[in-house]
Amino acid sequence: MATVTKMATPDEVAALAMQRIGAAARAAAAELALAPAEVKNQALLQAAAALRASAGDIQAANERDMQAGEEKGLTRALLDRLMLDEARIEAIAQGLEDVAAQPDPVGRILADWQQPNGLKISRIAVPLGVIGIIYESRPNVTADAGGLCLKAGNAAILRGGSESFHSSNAIIQALRAGLVAAGLPEAAIQSMPSTDRALVGEMLRAAGLIDVIVPRGGRGLIERVMNESRVPVMAHLDGLCHVYVDGDADPKKARRITFNSKMRRPGVCGAAETLLVDARAMAGMLPAILDDLITEGCEVRGDPAVCGLDPRVSPATEADWTTEYLDAIISVKIVNGVEGAIRHINNYGSHHTDSIITENQESAERFLAGIDSAIVLHNASTQFADGGEFGMGAEIGISTGKLHARGPVGAEQLTTYKYVVRGTGQVRP
């Protein structure tokens, strides 16, 4: 009988690639889970050294991506995100060294008790296993994500954007050189073999091979991942952050914190998008705050009362209360005290980061308790929403989901736990 050979379809090729990469990642994860802290840290330090040693190759790879990006007509902002120079490569290497210096999140005893029957039960932090990271065109995410996964004893499968393909692969080479130098399996950090979109679909279907998917990027990517994924997802959605200036605010703090929350870097997820002002603070504090913003080039869209305060304010529409501008634009609304602010934020916000400016301790506590967000601040800028600013060394992103990790996701948040039960022959009655 003749054997019929059929060409594999592109989907079958993608499925086979996923199987191969996933199986290698699982085997590497089992090894990494048992690796001592020193060995993992050694791998991180060696990876940093390899990054510096191969800075020339990385820049050459980046050059290819930049050229293709220019030909494709990428915006200046995107090209700037993509670009790697010596200083940026040094910063990436330094980031890996910072992660190495953090305490090891694996093996922490989270709880520990004895049952009346003599069973000793402990809840112990262990790695999550295999983490899939799907991200857009920032090559530094490659090193941050790979490094944090390694620190937490996880294997990583990276799928970066097509625009940074060569840059990311060059960085991955350095990370893998670090693994090999420390005697750890190279497959602990892998990238998908191409930027074929079918491979993203395979990752999202790879339950059993991948334990968690972390998407990093724009709304389109995140929504696709959240809708399609059969693997649990650590959600990183919008940063629709608010500053609320209370009637009992210190006017100087109100000006400084509002300005910093919006204008320090308007494009980060912790940037304020909406300013809420207590009716009692409108006449006394808001004009100066508006003037600061507008003078610096910020566009202000306000409710009718705010428009009445300053002719340079344009009218806000309902859509403005739900828009993450990521730009020098802010919407401003007058509310009735802290209760009005809480209602607005829990209704329109994205549960990311919100700040109250007040000298009234009672109002502050009411706000901190009543706002359902990952990060709530009192008298501080929303732009502190950052793993580094929280002392975590690095972050893979800011989770706006409620399951598992909320707020900055560092190495500790990339672990789970297991129960270890030690007996002396107990059986259940």
Next chain:
Amino acid sequence: MATVTKMATPDEVAALAMQRIGAAARAAAAELALAPAEVKNQALLQAAAALRASAGDIQAANERDMQAGEEKGLTRALLDRLMLDEARIEAIAQGLEDVAAQPDPVGRILADWQQPNGLKISRIAVPLGVIGIIYESRPNVTADAGGLCLKAGNAAILRGGSESFHSSNAIIQALRAGLVAAGLPEAAIQSMPSTDRALVGEMLRAAGLIDVIVPRGGRGLIERVMNESRVPVMAHLDGLCHVYVDGDADPKKARRITFNSKMRRPGVCGAAETLLVDARAMAGMLPAILDDLITEGCEVRGDPAVCGLDPRVSPATEADWTTEYLDAIISVKIVNGVEGAIRHINNYGSHHTDSIITENQESAERFLAGIDSAIVLHNASTQFADGGEFGMGAEIGISTGKLHARGPVGAEQLTTYKYVVRGTGQVRP
């Protein structure tokens, strides 16, 4: 002009019901999140009292379900799960009192530090929000789930199986009477208005209204939920649990623990399904273990070596290593020491609960570290996989997922956290 009125389709009716119930749950959750521990506990105690006071009504409702179940031809096992007598209603009431007696999981300070810039950061346990529970026909789940959600400050939306519809509703009335008596919003515990399957679909699509879905039931239900849900799911999959008898086991402990792990209650998720025996223990220990099981009526399916030991053993097929029998059946395989056991369990198991029997401390530690399961035990029965046996008071199930909660899910696991940051005017440089 004439107005055309169109009948709403069943799907539109389901969507509207979900909107209404979800909005009421969100409002109730916001109130419950701020409720003091005493008030929540008062609601639990009042609910227990209401359950006892309405035991007659509950039994009458259960009578309707039982009659319908008999007409539908439900198996004896299913009818037994469904049945509520006075003793079972008392046990349910006692369960709510046990939950009330547990420490409050909300408001715990999980971490607390100060940054060099003076920001004081704390990570504080807060409720998850709105929890959707989709379960099959065990009416006691209604009270366990509702009570645990309430304890953790969450609103619950319950969707029980059609077979227990009247029983569950009668129990929910008692739970709501408890809420009202304690001055808490009745909408903190709601049930879907019918057992229409379209309503399950609406729950699975209700991202934004429901924060987490917890499915409890058979494989079909769980897989539907995990495949269809757009809301994060706390997975409760199979309990394919293993006992591994090491060559250095105490033969008495090996017999007693193996027998208990399988035969105490063969139908629970913590029951052992596969017994692995070190080649060194085969001749010395396995015959007596097999005899215990077979004498008690347990069917044994073994690999060729095991079949050779006892003529009453039938040959196991590959499918036996991945089958959760939930019955008096066990598969038995000879492995090469602890490494062979780890390889088999991580490959075929369901990451639920696995136990090693050995007097060799080094082998025990190797097993406890190497097995990637929610619960790993040394010299103790797998049937201890239970929130009550862990001292948690009650559980909503055993999570086999790795995100958020692993192992028994009690009130503590139904919380998330937020970061509270207290400043004195800090802005980010």
